[in-house]
Amino acid sequence: AQKITQTQPGMFVQEKEAVTLDCTYDTSDPSYGLFWYKQPSSGEMIFLIYQGSYDQQNATEGRYSLNFQKARKSANLVISASQLGDSAMYFCAMRGTSSGSARQLTFGSGTQLTVLP
């Protein structure tokens, strides 16, 4: 079974500052993928960034980077130069590589980020 833990229900950050959203995971799959999604107040789910368990480098996508520490089973999202539009709920998710049921994504409970002007 897979489990994702996001321990920060809410976070505040000043505009233009960087912020780190925490995510820890647990899995028995030898190979897995970690994802971050953003859910603004309008409700849609927006894919942000992906990290593979065997990737040698931490993933980056524009202002988003993933601080992947495999030994600690953490996959924290770093948002640099926060913007007001970054205010949203952020979900960490995982999937394994086995067939069948492991294709599903397992989500954490989310972190509500508020960017202050």
Next chain:
Amino acid sequence: NAGVMQNPRHLVRRRGQEARLRCSPMKGHSHVYWYRQLPEEGLKFMVYLQKENIIDESGMPKERFSAEFPKEGPSILRIQQVVRGDSAAYFCASSPPSGGRSTDTQYFGPGTRLTVL
């Protein structure tokens, strides 16, 4: 390149009625997933389908819920005899055909908000 389409965006039903939620995957995607999000919670997996096949329905309630993905047309999530506890946002996601690699990102539709009166 259209994304994942879901309709309706909002659906209101009275207790005992049926709810039909539709999902058209992204072009070229043959894998469809349904997730449910209860208020203030993360997304929970319901079912994973490929064309004309249910691959994994381990997250589906045993009664009243069914899903299909016919050879032609959208995927349908059907809830019979709805109850107030079915009120939630229902998200559909799609991913491309693959060998089960963890890199297969799931792209989400805008969701259907079901309200049961």
